[in-house]
Every structure is written in structure tokens, then in C-alpha cells.
Amino acid sequence: MKKLFILSFILIAAAVSAQVKFDDYFTGKTMRFDYNRAGNDRGNSIFFEQLKQEPYWSGNKSSLIDPFDYGHYKYEVYDSASGKLIYSRGYNTLFDEWESTEEAKTLDRTFYETVVFPYPKNTVRVELFERKKDGNFGKQFEIYINPSNKFIRKEKPLDYPVTKVVDNGDPTNKVDIVFLPDGYTKDEMDKFMKDVKTYSEYIFGCTPFKENKDKINIWAVQAPSMESGVDNPGENVWKNNILGMSYNSTDVDRYLMTLDVKTVRDLAGLTPYDNICIISNSSKYGGGAIYNDYTSFPNENKNGAYLIVHEFGHHFCALGDEYYTSEVSVEEYYKLDVEPYEPNLTTLVNFDKKWKNMMDKSTPIPTPSTKEYFETLGVFEGGGYIAKGVYRPKQDCTMKTITYDNFCPVCKKAIIGMIKYYSE
Numbered sequence: 357m358k359k360l361f362i363l364s365f366i367l368i369a370a371a372v373s374a375q376v377k378f379d380d381y382f383t384g385k386t387m388r389f390d391y392n393r394a395g396n397d398r399g400n401s402i403f404f405e406q407l408k409q410e411p412y413w414s415g416n417k418s419s420l421i422d423p424f425d426y427g428h429y430k431y432e433v434y435d436s437a438s439g440k441l442i443y444s445r446g447y448n449t450l451f452d453e454w455e456s457t458e459e460a461k462t463l464d465r466t467f468y469e470t471v472v473f474p475y476p477k478n479t480v481r482v483e484l485f486e487r488k489k490d491g492n493f494g495k496q497f498e499i500y501i502n503p504s505n506k507f508i509r510k511e512k513p514l515d516y517p518v519t520k521v522v523d524n525g526d527p528t529n530k531v532d533i534v535f536l537p538d539g540y541t542k543d544e545m546d547k548f549m550k551d552v553k554t555y556s557e558y559i560f561g562c563t564p565f566k567e568n569k570d571k572i573n574i575w576a577v578q579a580p581s582m583e584s585g586v587d588n589p590g591e592n593v594w595k596n597n598i599l600g601m602s603y604n605s606t607d608v609d610r611y612l613m614t615l616d617v618k619t620v621r622d623l624a625g626l627t628p629y630d631n632i633c634i635i636s637n638s639s640k641y642g643g644g645a646i647y648n649d650y651t652s653f654p655n656e657n658k659n660g661a662y663l664i665v666h667e668f669g670h671h672f673c674a675l676g677d678e679y680y681t682s683e684v685s686v687e688e689y690y691k692l693d694v695e696p697y698e699p700n701l702t703t704l705v706n707f708d709k710k711w712k713n714m715m716d717k718s719t720p721i722p723t724p725s726t727k728e729y730f731e732t733l734g735v736f737e738g739g740g741y742i743a744k745g746v747y748r749p750k751q752d753c754t755m756k757t758i759t760y761d762n763f764c765p766v767c768k769k770a771i772i773g774m775i776k777y778y779s780e
Contacts, residue, residue: 376420376421376440376441376442376443378417378418378420378474380477381435381442381474381476381477381478382413382417382442382443382474382475382476382477383413383474383475383476383477384412384413384474384475385409385410385411385412385413385474385475386409386410386411386412386413386472386473386474386475386625387407387408387409387410387472387473387474387475387476387501387503387508388407388408388409388410388470388471388472388621388625389407389470389471389472389473389482389499389501390405390406390407390408390468390469390470390618390621391403391404391405391469391470391484391497392405392466392467392468392469393449393451393466393467393469394464394465394466394467395451395455395464395465396455396460396461396463396464396465397455397456397457397460397461400451400455400486400496401496402484402496402497404499405468406509407501407505407507407508407509408508408509408510408625409475409508409509409510410472410513410625411513411625412527412625412627412628412629413474413475413528413628414527414528414530414532414627414628414629414630415474415528415630415778416528416529416777416778416779416780417474417528419777419778419780420442420443420444420474421441421443421444422444422445422446423777424446424673424674424773424774424777425446425697426446426647426673426674426697426698426699427446427447427448427487427647427648427674427697428447428448428449428452428486428487428697429446429447429448429449429452429484429485429486429487430444430445430446430447430484430485430487430493431444431445431447431471431473431482431483431484431485432444432482432483432485433473433476433480433481433482433483434480434481434482434483435476435478435480436478436479436480436481436500437478437479442476442480443473443474445471445473445648446647446648446674446697447471447646447647447648447649448646448647448648448649448674449467449469449646449649450467450605450606450613450615450646450649451465451467451469453606453646454467454606456689457606457607459606459607467615467617468615468616468617468618469617470617470618470621471484472621475503476501476503477503478503479500479501479502479503480500480501480503481498481499481500481501482498482499482500482501483495483497483498484496484497484498487697489691489694490694491691491694491695491697513622513625513626514579514622514623514626516577516578516579516623516626517577517578518575518576518577518578518626518627519549519575519576519578520573520574520575520627521535521549521552521553521556521574521575521576522556522572522573522574523573524569524570524571524572524573525573527573527628528628529779529780530571530572530573530778530779531571531572531573531630531631531774531775531778531779532572532573532575532627532628532629532630532631532778533559533572533573533574533575533629533630533631533632533633534574534575534576534577534624534627534629534631534632534633535552535555535556535574535575535576535577535633535634535635536577536579536599536620536623536624536632536633536634536635537577537578537579537580537581537598537599537634537635537637538581538586538597538598538599538600538601538614538634538635538636538637539581539583539584539585539586539595539597539601539636539637539638540580540581540584540637541580541581541582541583541584542580544580544584544637545578545580547637547655548576548578548635548637548655549576549578551635551655552574552576552635554660555633555635555653555655555660555664556574558660558661558664558665558760559572559664559665559668560572561661561761562661562665562754562760562761562763563761563763563768564763564768564771564772564775565665565771565775568772568775568779571775571778571779572775573628575627575628575629577623577624577626577627579598579623580598581595581596581597581598581599581637582596582597582598583595583596583597584637585637585638586601586602586603586612586636586637586638586654587600587601587602587603588602588603588604588640589602589603589604590603590604590609598619598623599614599616599619599620599623599634600614600615600616600619601613601614601634601636601652602614603640603642605644609642610640610641610642610643611642611643611644612636612638612640612642612643612644612652612653612654613644613646613652614634614652617649620632620634620650630778631651631668631671631672632649632650632651632671633650633651633652633653633664633668634650634651634652634653635653635654635655636652636653636654636655637654637655637656638654638655638656638657639654639655639656639657640654640657641654641657641659641663642654642657642663643663643664643666643667644667645667645668645669645670645671646670646671647670647671647673647674648671649671650671651664651667651668651670651671651672652667653667659758661760662754662758662759662760665754665760665761665763666754666755669754669755669763669767669771672771672774673699673770673771673773673774674697674698674699674770675698675699675700675755675767675770675771676696676698676700676701676739676740676755677739677740677741677755677756678700678701678738678739678740678748678749678753678755678756679738679739679741679756679757680738680739680740680741680742680743680746681743689740689741689742690703690740690741690742690745690746691703692742692745692746693705695707695709695710696740696746698740699711699766699767699769699770700748700749700753700755700764700766700767700770701739701740701746701747701748702735702746702747703745703746703747704721704722704735704747707721707735710766711733711749711765711766711769714733714765714766714769715733715734715735716732716733719732719733719734719735720734721734721735722734722735722736722737722747723735723736725737725738725751729751730751730752732750733749733750733764733765733766734749734750735747735748735749736748736749736750736751739756748764749764749765749766749767750764750765750766752764753767754767755767
């Protein structure tokens, strides 16, 4: 009965998506809606910033309605005349991590954010939603966008060299990853391109990306910085860089992120892209990633292979961190009476929709963290920065420890599902 229900759900989702014919509603370009999210740990509001036309749409033209329900936020695009839902996507931002920090209790802040969708032929209504504490979405903002609006920015894109590093075909049927540099000077662009090749090979050397290499394109934008290296406020290091990457984001020493989302998107928009990877010219351990926003890592750390695939797991398909002892400065990030949206974490509130059907029926739930079950797919307590009440699929995984090419079966399934979303 369970398998029949899941099959019915998949068929219904496919039918809904198939009803949206790309050419009926969209062109081959991208509409970018930029806004500011301002608030604190008690709430936030959204303020319009700008609309921008970008030259390429690289997303799958068949899978227009998001089937995953991942993310702290989501946006939906409706045809204004008919009221029909024609595009949707889940996503995260740095704000939803920051709002769980101690600082958010005493300080109001503003974060620049963007969402993108295929450029519409006619007026659309865009609605932005936030996931509430009970796990359900509530609408925060809506705007009507007329694609003929004279104030939609259409200036010539920034003039930086673009290279297609790995060419496996039409971007609309592939996962398109663009690498952006930060902290590489003009004289270090050869170094950047070498790093792009190295980190591309790290992705393709890891299962299940290895087995799906033919479904992935790699792009690189050669945009130099004025100075070499990146910011590190903890050591009073400040660099004049194009993307403003910085350690100590949300006051965590190793968290390497940027608030300059506008420039990140401007550079990425020079290519057809689905996913953004930012390489920082640094040897210090660190990195970070935000679902459907960007992935970040340094270029010269000994754990580079692990860092890119671990962080890309967050960005690409919303995988959660499976460790539970951490310096991550978040408080009550997961509510124990709500099922997390991350595919590899559970509170057992609604475990039926997670990996329960992948497990051997004889495996106990929860599963003891003993040698007997070390290789077993189970339900092991500890994950999402919390020692009690949040569970992970295996005792070890690339999302838990510094190990390369070690994704558990649940993470592999989520990655493959997202690859198929973009490529099929």
C-alpha cells in the first residue's frame, strides 16, 4: 500500500509539472528578483530592491514545479491572467542561519537576497513564503511583475572571460555548475583555472556524481580581485576582493561566506548556471553552503576534496549536517516536534516520508550506535548540531565527518534525485 501511495504521488507531481508548458509562459532568458530581508530572531520583512533580466535560462524546461519541499523558504510564480502556478522553488539564505544566533536577539540586520525564474512572456505574480516553526509555509510577500516594465535592468553583463570547462551538452538538460573566484588577482587567473579543474575532478571522483558525470556541465568566470586572499576578521585580515568572502561569518571562525549576493549573482549570470561554487584563495580550513544559493570553500586546504562535496551537498539538495558536537553558533535550529525538511535528518515525527522504506525491517528504530550496526542503514541519534532528538541514517557519512566519497545511501538518493530533476 505504501509503495502504491508513493507511486501515485510521483505520478500526480509529474502530471502537474507536465501541465506547465515552458514555451506557453516563458522565454529563454532569466528574470532575477532582488530584495532585502530585514529582521531579527523574532521575525523579518521583505523589501523590494530591483528586477534584472539575465541572458540565459539553464534550468530544466519540463520540471517547473518543485517536487522536493526542501528549504526554509520557497517562492511561487503564477500566471497573472489565469492564476495558474507556473514555477516554484525552495531555497535558503544566510539570514535563516543568522536568525538562530545569539546576535539576532539584540540586533536588527538586513541581508541581500535574490530569486530567479524563467523570464515570463506576460505579467506574473510572485509570492515568497517562509517556513514557520510548525513546519508549514506562510506567505510573506507578493509582487506583480510585468516583463515589459521599463525599469527592469537590462544593462550589458559584466565583461569577464567565461570558459566552459566541462561540456556535456545543452544546459537545459544538464546540471550546470559555475565556479567563481574570490581573492585571486589578475596575475592569479591561471591558478584559479587550475583550481577549477582540480575541484571539478573532486566532484567527479565522488559517488554518485562520478556515475552521473555526463549529466553535468562546468563553467568558470575569470573575475579578478584587487588583492590576493580573503577577509579574516578574527585575525584582523581585510582584503579588497570582488565577492567579499570572509571567515567568521555568523561569528564562526571557519564559516567562509559573503553578504554580497548581488555581485555573486551578477558574475554567475554571465553563464547558464544552476549552482554556484565560490573558490576562495586561501589555505585556512573552512567553507559553507546555502541551499539554492551558493557553495564556498578554500583552494589550498588539505581537506579540499571533502570540503567541496560536503558543502555542495548542502547547496545542491539541502542535505543537513549529521554531526552534533559543533561550534556552529545556532540555538534551537531544529524543533524536535517538527520533521526537518532535510532528506537525511529526522526527528521521527514523520519518519515514513524519509528513509524508513530503505531500511531492513529488522533494524531497530532508533538504532544503537554499536559496532554491530556500523555498516547498517538505520536511525542513529545525534545530528543537526543536536545530540538528542535528531537522527541520521548511518554512523558515518561525508555529511558527518571529514571523509571524502563517503555519502550514505540516503544522501546518495537525494543527490541522484536532484541530478534527475535538472537533467531529465
